[in-house]
Amino acid sequence: MRRLLGFNNETDFPDIMTSWSDRLHPDDAEPTISHYIAHLADHSGRTPFDFSYRLKTNDGSYRWFRGTCGTLRGPNGEPLRSYGSVVDIHAQKVAEEAQALASQAQAKTVAQLATALKQLANQNLTFRLNEEFPEDYELLRLDFNSAIGNLEEVVSAVNSTAASIYSGILTMSAASDNLASRTGQQAASLEETAATLSEITSTIKKSADGAAHARQVVSNADKDARNSATIVNQAVGTMQNIASSAQTINQIIVVMDEIAFQTNLLALNAGVEAARAGDAGRGFAVVASEVRALAQRSAEAAKEIKGILSTSTTQVELGVKLVAETGTSLERISVQVAEVNGIMSEIAIGPKAQATSMNEINSAVTQMDQTTQQNANMVQESTESYHNLSKEVDLLSNLISRFKIGLDVASRNPENTREQSDSLMFRSPPKSLPGSRPLAPRQLSARAVV
Structure with a gap:
């Protein structure tokens, strides 16, 4: 033992009990001596002495030793002499102490991490490992704090983004609802317009057909007027x-009247000559009288015919004049009918062009109506998508509402500064809304997940 403690002679380390007991570590002195006394006090010898303790070396430091000893006893078990050995176990003990310290540090670290993970499992993102870990585990603490801090910021950012998304959904949903309403009204108006245009197109088509028929009638009237003018001209001729x-007949009658006059004179001369002849000329006188009577009747008949011809001539002249006037009127009528025919042609062209234009307009309005109907269906689908998206964001709110974030993190997001408390908790909006409408804007805050 003397050499193990760094002493070279008995003067420095006498072979006495106090040389050993005086060098025990203050923490080891009482338990070591008590253990040794218990060994000596057991007269049966069943209590061994096998104990580890620290002794002060010559340089003043303490080293670990393992001491074992036995005791020679008398007939009554009284101790006579002790003997034993001392083994230097300093290196082993230091290693065990280091291992114990490491185990304690590890256990403490695991316990603190377990507490932190339990807080994380409870969705508390404000928890931090503020007490420093042993050097070997300090990086683990820093990484955990960094990770949960980043997660807290992410959750807060998700909340802010969700609030912005929800605000956008509110706007888009309202706009989509208004657009759907206006599109529906527009579709109904276009449908009515299309029906009205169809009726107008039908009416214009009928007008065009009527104008074409009137043009045909006027054209036929123009032809009849031209034919009538020709006939009147022929009648005038x-x-x-x-x-x-x-x-000519009048001239002939004049000749006949002169012949009757001459015949009458001849009959008168013949009667005179027959009177001169006496009885011999009596028969001739009768003949001459008859001839004279015939000549007078011929003259009267010629006179009557002349009067009738005179009346007829006057009437014919009047008829010629009237027919001439009729011809002139028919020519004017023909000219006017020609003008009316031209106007009717232009009128017939107008409704036809209008009918064509109205057909094109009707077709365009029909296409607009179909497009508007398609737009209305698309707007309806968009509205349903917005409502479905609102439900999805509502589901997101339920998930995020479980997390607890700190006031300082929430205040970094403008969307989260409207409703704050000592510990800002995400709060879910209502599960359902009347008419599947989105949430009201006042519910968007640091405490409200959209």
Whole structure:
């Protein structure tokens, strides 16, 4: 033992009990001596002495030793002499102490981590490992604090982003609802417009058909007027020929009247000569009288015919004049009918062009109506998508509402500064809304997950 403690002679380390007991570590002195006394006090010898303790070396430091001893006893078990050995176990003991310290540090670290993980399991993102870990585990503490801090910021950012998304959903959903309503009204108006245009197109088509028919009628009237003018001209020519024939007949009647006058004179001369002849000329006188009577009747008949011809000639002249006037009127009518025919042609072209334009407009309005109907269906689908998205964001709110974040983190997001408390907890919005409408804007805050 003397050499193990760094002493070279008995002067420095006498072979006495106190040389050993005086060098025990203050923490080891009482338990070591008590253990040794218990060994000596057991007269049966069944209590061994096998104990580890620290002794002060020559340089003043303490080293670990393992001491074992036995005791020679008398007949009554009284101790006579002790003997034993001392083994230097300093290196082993230091290693055991280091291992114990490491185990204690590890256990403490695991306990603190367990506490931190339990807080994390309870969705508390404000918890931090503020007490320093042993050097070997300090990086683990820093990494955990960094990770939970980043997670807290992410959750807060998700909340802020969700609030912004929800605000956008509110706007888009309201706009989509308004657009759906306006699109529905527009579709109904376009449908009514299309029906009205269809009726107008039908009416214009009928007008075009009527105008075309009127044009045809006027065209036929124009042809009839031209034919009537030709016939009237022919009638005028015929009446003129009749007038000319009447003049010829009148001249013939004049000749006949002169012949009757000459015959009457001859009959009168013949009667005079027959009277001169006496009885011999009596028969001739009778003949002459008859001839004279015939001549007078011929003259009267010629006179009557002349009067009738004179009346007829006057009437024919009047008829010629009237027919001429009729021809002039028919020519004017023909000209006017031609003008009406031209106007009706232009009128017929107008409704036809209008009918064509209205057909194109009707087709365009029909396409607009179909497009509007499609837009209405798409807007309805968009509205349903917005409502479904609102439900998904509502589900997201239920998930995020379990996490607890700190006031300082929540205050970094403008969306989260409207409702704050000592410990900001995400709060879910209502599960359902009347008419599947989105949440009201006042519910968007640091405590409200959209």
